[in-house]
Amino acid sequence: MDLAALVHIVIYLIVIGCIIGLLLYLVSISPVPEPFKSWLWFFVMAVAVLIVIFYILLPMAGGPPSFHLGR
Numbered sequence: 001m002d003l004a005a006l007v008h009i010v011i012y013l014i015v016i017g018c019i020i021g022l023l024l025y026l027v028s029i030s031p032v033p034e035p036f037k038s039w040l041w042f043f044v045m046a047v048a049v050l051i052v053i054f055y056i057l058l059p060m061a062g063g064p065p066s067f068h069l070g071r
Helices: 003-029 033-061
Strands: none
Touching: 003 033
16 A cells, blocks of 8 residues: 555545534534434444445455545
């Protein structure tokens, strides 16, 4: 893995982290009642973990990438 690929991975992780952080912030300030808010928080975190696994970690491990995020 060369330096350009590592830079792309870091940029992807930063962008995904910012988007997920903003979504979690919106969930925390939303007027949704508490039982549903915790489920919404869990859903956002589960989607974030799946995105990182399928778009970043599997292609690094040699698995089949389902989509290309760039190029």
